[in-house]
Amino acid sequence: xxxxxxxxxxGAHGPEAAVQGVAAVSLQSDIDCLLVGDEARIQKIxxxxxxxxxxxxxxxxxxxxxxxxxxxxxxxxxxxxSLFVALREVAAGRCAAxxxxxxxxxxxxxxxxxxxxxxxxxxxxxxxVYPRAAEDAGQDPLALALDVGATVRCTADELVHFAVMGSTxxxxxxxxxxxxxxxxxxxxxxxxxxxxxxxxxRRLRDRRGLNFVGNIEGHELTSGRADVVVCEGLLGNIxxxxxxxxATMAVDRTAAATPRSWRRRAGMAIMAAGSDGLRALADSSSxxxxxxxxxxxxxxxxxxxxxxxxxxxAQGGSQAQxxxxxxxxxxxAARDGLIPALKAALADD
Amino acid sequence: xxxxxxxxxxGAHGPEAAVQGVAAVSLQSDIDCLLVGDEARIQKIxxxxxxxxxxxxxxxxxxxxxxxxxxxxxxxxxxxxSLFVALREVAAGRCAAxxxxxxxxxxxxxxxxxxxxxxxxxxxxxxxVYPRAAEDAGQDPLALALDVGATVRCTADELVHFAVMGSTxxxxxxxxxxxxxxxxxxxxxxxxxxxxxxxxxRRLRDRRGLNFVGNIEGHELTSGRADVVVCEGLLGNIxxxxxxxxATMAVDRTAAATPRSWRRRAGMAIMAAGSDGLRALADSSSxxxxxxxxxxxxxxxxxxxxxxxxxxxAQGGSQAQxxxxxxxxxxxAARDGLIPALKAALADD
Numbered sequence: 014x015x016x017x018x019x020x021x022x023x024g025a026h027g028p029e030a031a032v033q034g035v036a037a038v039s040l041q042s043d044i045d046c047l048l049v050g051d052e053a054r055i056q057k058i059x060x061x062x063x064x065x066x067x068x069x070x071x072x073x074x075x076x077x078x079x080x081x082x083x084x085x086x087x088x089x090x091x092x093x094x095s096l097f098v099a100l101r102e103v104a105a106g107r108c109a110a111x112x113x114x115x116x117x118x119x120x121x122x123x124x125x126x127x128x129x130x131x132x133x134x135x136x137x138x139x140x141x142v143y144p145r146a147a148e149d150a151g152q153d154p155l156a157l158a159l160d161v162g163a164t165v166r167c168t169a170d171e172l173v174h175f176a177v178m179g180s181t182x183x184x185x186x187x188x189x190x191x192x193x194x195x196x197x198x199x200x201x202x203x204x205x206x207x208x209x210x211x212x213x214x215r216r217l218r219d220r221r222g223l224n225f226v227g228n229i230e231g232h233e234l235t236s237g238r239a240d241v242v243v244c245e246g247l248l249g250n251i252x253x254x255x256x257x258x259x260a261t262m263a264v265d266r267t268a269a270a271t272p273r274s275w276r277r278r279a280g281m282a283i284m285a286a287g288s289d290g291l292r293a294l295a296d297s298s299s300x301x302x303x304x305x306x307x308x309x310x311x312x313x314x315x316x317x318x319x320x321x322x323x324x325x326x327a328q329g330g331s332q333a334q335x336x337x338x339x340x341x342x343x344x345x346a347a348r349d350g351l352i353p354a355l356k357a358a359l360a361d362d
Numbered sequence: 363x364x365x366x367x368x369x370x371x372x373g374a375h376g377p378e379a380a381v382q383g384v385a386a387v388s389l390q391s392d393i394d395c396l397l398v399g400d401e402a403r404i405q406k407i408x409x410x411x412x413x414x415x416x417x418x419x420x421x422x423x424x425x426x427x428x429x430x431x432x433x434x435x436x437x438x439x440x441x442x443x444s445l446f447v448a449l450r451e452v453a454a455g456r457c458a459a460x461x462x463x464x465x466x467x468x469x470x471x472x473x474x475x476x477x478x479x480x481x482x483x484x485x486x487x488x489x490x491v492y493p494r495a496a497e498d499a500g501q502d503p504l505a506l507a508l509d510v511g512a513t514v515r516c517t518a519d520e521l522v523h524f525a526v527m528g529s530t531x532x533x534x535x536x537x538x539x540x541x542x543x544x545x546x547x548x549x550x551x552x553x554x555x556x557x558x559x560x561x562x563x564r565r566l567r568d569r570r571g572l573n574f575v576g577n578i579e580g581h582e583l584t585s586g587r588a589d590v591v592v593c594e595g596l597l598g599n600i601x602x603x604x605x606x607x608x609a610t611m612a613v614d615r616t617a618a619a620t621p622r623s624w625r626r627r628a629g630m631a632i633m634a635a636g637s638d639g640l641r642a643l644a645d646s647s648s649x650x651x652x653x654x655x656x657x658x659x660x661x662x663x664x665x666x667x668x669x670x671x672x673x674x675x676a677q678g679g680s681q682a683q684x685x686x687x688x689x690x691x692x693x694x695a696a697r698d699g700l701i702p703a704l705k706a707a708l709a710d711d
Contacts, residue, residue, distance in 0.1 A: 162548055165556045199511055199599040206596060207514045231603030247555060248597055250548040252604060254580030259608045 014043045015109030015347040016070075017340050018102045022050040022077035022095040023115015024332065029058055031114050034336030036064035044344040047108055049074050049099040074098040084118035088126065096120060100127040103310045109347035110311035112302065112339045114332070117314050121163050121305060128308040131352075133359050137307030138175045139163040139246070139314070140182070141253045148237030153187040157241050158197075158234075159306060161253045164246035169212035172196070172243050174359065176217055178306040179241035180224070181358045185351045186342060187240070195229035195239035197248060203228070217243075222361050302339030304346070311351055313343040363392050364458030364696040365419075366689050367451045371399040371426035371444040372464015373681065378407055380463050383685030385413035393693040396457055398423050398448040423447040433467035437475065445469060449476040452659045458696035459660035461651065461688045463681070466663050470512050470654060477657040480701075482708050486656030487524045488512040488595070488663070489531070490602045497586030502536040506590050507546075507583075508655060510602045513595035518561035521545065521592050523708065525566055527655040528590035529573070530707045534700045535691060536589070544578035544588035546597060552577070566592075571710050651688030653695070660700055662692040 021031035028050050035046045036059065045068050048055050052073040059069070074095035078087040091097070096119060102108040104127050113120040121139060130137065138160035145156050159175050160167070167175075176194045183192035196214055198206045203214045205228060217225040229239050234256065244252070302313040315335050370380035377399050384395045385408065394417050397404050401422035408418070423444035427436040440446070445468060451457040453476050462469040470488060479486065487509035494505050508524050509516070516524075525543045532541035545563055547555045552563045554577060566574040578588050583605065593601070651662040664684050 165548070197600060199514070199596050210596075231600035231605075232607035234604055235607060247548050247559075248600060251546060251580035251597060252601060255583055255601060255605065256580075256608065258581035259584060259605065 014045055015344060016045040016047055016107070017110045017112055017343045017347070018047045018049055018072075018099040018108040019112045019336070019340060020050065020095045020099040020115060021048050021055060022074065023080060023113055023119070025080035025115075026332070028054055030332035031336050032058040033062055034333035035069065035340060036062045037333065038337045038340050039065040039068035042068075042341065042344075044068065044340060046070070046340060047072050047099075047102060049102070050077065050095040072098060072102065078116055078119045080115050082116060082119065084116055084122055087116070087119050088122035094123075096123050097127065100124060100310075100312075103312075104128055110313065110343035112313045112315065112336065112343050114302075114315040114336050114339070117162070117316075120312065120314050124305055124308055124310075124312055128310050128312070130307055131309055131355055131359060133362075134174055134178075134307045136167075136171055137163050137305055138178065139305055140179065140303040141249070141316075142303045143234075143253065143256060145235045146237050152237055153183075153189055153240065155187070156239060157183055157192075157303070158249055158253055159241075159243065160246040161244075161249035162246045163305070166247065167209070167245040169209050169216055172209070172213040172245070173216050173220060174307070176223060176225070176241065176243045177220070177358045178355055179243065180222075181354050182304055182306060182346075182351065183240050185349050185354050186345060189240055191224040192240035193224055193226045193238065194241045194243065195226050197234075197242055197244035197252070198228035198230065200230065201228050213243075220362075222358060302335070302342055306355070309352060311343055311346045313339045313346070315339045363394055364693060365394040365396055365456070366692045366696070367396045367398055367421075367448040367457040367460045368685070368689060369399065369444045369448040369460065369462045369464060370397050370404060371423065372429060372462055372468070374429035374464075375681070377403055379681035380685050381407040382411055383682035384418065384689060385411045386682065387686045387689050388414040388417035391417075391690065391693075393417065393689060395419070395689060396421050396448075396451060398451070399426065399444040421447060421451065427465055427468045429464050431465060431468065433465055433471055436465070436468050437471035443472075445472050446476065449473060449659075449661075452661075453477055459662065459692035461662045461664065461685065461692050463651075463664040463685050463688070466511070466665075469661065469663050473654055473657055473659075473661055477659050477661070479656055480658055480704055480708060482711075483523055483527075483656045485516075485520055486512050486654055487527065488654055489528065489652040490598070490665075491652045492583075492602065492605060494584045495586050501586055502532075502538055502589065504536070505588060506532055506652070507598055507602055508590075508592065509595040510593075510598035511595045512654070515596065516558070516594040518558050518565055521558070521562040521594070522565050522569060523656070525572060525574070525590065525592045526569070526707045527704055528592065529571075530703050531653055531655060531695075531700065532589050534698050534703050535694060538589055540573040541589035542573050542575045542587065543590045543592065544575050546583075546591055546593035546601070547577035547579065549579065550577050562592075571707060651684065651691055655704070658701060660692055660695045662688045662695070664688045 021028040047070050049072045052071050055071050076091050076094040078091055078094045078096050099111045103111045139162050140157050140159040141161040142155050144154050147154050157179050159179050180192045180194050183189050204211050302315040305312040370377040396419050398421045401420050404420050425440050425443040427443045427445050448460045452460045488511050489506050489508040490510040491504050493503050496503050506528050508528050529541045529543050532538050547559055553560050651664040654661040
């Protein structure tokens with residue numbers, strides 16, 4: 014099994030959650046992990062945690078980039094940070110994938126410095142995984158959206174690359190045979206939007222190996238129409254931050270408004286039956302992270318929720334589980350050949 | 363009191379809701395209305411409805427533009443449609459405002475043909491009114507967003523005009539003394555986004571008479587940070603369609619998941635306490651419509667919900683009430699001098 018390098022120092026609440034998440038994975042699977050960070054602190058956490066020592070190694074890093082640190086200067090000056098050390102392990106081929114649970118903008122900036130773009134790709138994309146209604150039995154309950162903030166505006170070329178990469182990721186990781194790819198736009202008409210969007214629509218429709226289902230509108234995002242949603246970073250960033258916050262608000266308010274006695278009596282049936290999709294949307298622990306796509310290496314970013322939530326939700330067990338899931342996704346991507354599949358799909362022009 | 367021209371033919375369910383909405387207003391207020399549409403049908407609906415005949419007149423129109431009709435060709439070929447007839451009444455100064463409850467794209471297209479842009483304004487904006495958490499006591503529970511689909515991409519100039527017009531509208535209609543204006547962007551940093559957004563940020567900050575509070579991110583839209591949210595049409599269209607659909611989903615699911623017996627016992631306390639904001643968001647009848655801003659005339663568009671909802675929610679009493687509210691808003695805008703206020707604010711460069 015491939016080794017996954019995990020930057021354990023980036024989270025908003027220190028290395029505890031990341032180390033515990035990896036420790037749990039070491040007992041459940043044959044995935045080898047390299048914990049990158051403050052060796053003494055990692056050692057101390059491991060001492061009070063059940064784990065399989067055959068599956069876990071530690072690589073010391075002298076610095077760490079904080080979750081709320083200004084990403085540009087952190088990337089510029091903190092080259093000894095655990096994030097950089099982990100990325101260099103992957104760039105040098107000593108590890109097969111990296112998992113980052115910290116500052117997403119720093120992870121992107123550091124990846125741009127340390128990693129190589131795939132042939133033909135001009136810019137990397139940050140993906141977001143989000144749950145939506147499944148239309149068919151067997152359809153994955155999660156959809157992938159990209160880009161959600163690595164870019165601002167995009168060319169039609171870049172949108173097509175995002176579509177090809179997202180579709181390939183969904184095929185490899187979710188095992189969807191022909192992922193439905195849609196272009197986020199203000200109407201279904203192929204000529205809707207500006208020249209970039211209509212050119213992207215035409216090229217996506219004509220692209221071999223892509224199951225393009227057309228434009229998708231804002232109110233259709235939570236439907237099962239698309240497995241992969243393609244958009245420029247400005248749009249994706251705003252839309253998916255909004256989607257997450259509204260879902261969190263709905264779940265929190267419903268819980269807060271239900272008297273405790275009822276909740277006990279009802280066995281939380283309201284929540285279970287009524288808000289499954291919304292709950293999943295608000296619960297980043299079930300995601301397993303989302304990829305940075307466009308590099309020759311596998312990078313999985315765990316959403317720490319600190320931008321949207323008040324932080325408390327992402328703490329402890331939930332965040333540890335999210336990191337464990339991300340490690341499994343990273344190992345799967347490495348084992349099942351995500352990068353060769355991306356290269357083949359991008360070359361198939 | 364000024365006369366409001368109401369296009370009663372545009373709704374997805376015929377003229378009933380619009381005529382009944384206006385009939386109710388005629389009994390509650392001293393607003394004069396001109397019902398524009400098929401005279402015989404309007405007459406027939408009025409016969410079985412309570413109304414004040416001193417407040418209501420009818421203007422016959424031979425054609426109608428359907429709610430789901432392709433807007434471009436409808437605007438091109440149906441010049442005798444009730445929408446055009448109503449707009450010409452306002453353009454000629456015989457009415458003080460127009461209310462449209464039909465096809466929003468057709469209303470925009472027809473307004474562009476029949477009405478005049480305000481001095482200095484290069485393009486009109488379509489606004490959307492949406493509820494969000496109020497931060498201060500006394501803060502209006504509704505915020506205004508524009509543009510939500512009249513444009514695709516915008517220049518910094520156009521975004522500044524949207525801000526000035528939205529702020530003026532909030533001041534006149536909501537009586538907010540200094541509406542908080544924010545720019546929708548992917549981060550709070552003034553340099554975030556592309557050159558257009560950072561230029562718009564700088565110019566909004568420096569603009570006299572504008573209470574600019576900076577950039578607003580996707581997850582902050584439902585907070586009370588801004589009374590007026592400014593964005594290009596592509597972004598606004600997708601974001602506000604999504605916001606509405608997620609809110610509808612949350613409200614519908616919570617209602618569906620709550621057994622009827624509980625709901626009765628609880629007097630709908632869950633809904634009332636927990637999902638007020640979401641419920642309001644999903645209930646277009648409480649809005650009173652949103653303005654098309656940029657013309658020398660007042661145009662209020664009622665959201666018929668047909669794009670997002672299944673149609674059933676927008677029927678009957680709810681839609682009639684929405685149209686009644688829109689008529690009141692239109693009359694208020696005319697009476698309180700929205701257009702002179704817009705001219706003054708735009709000139710204050």
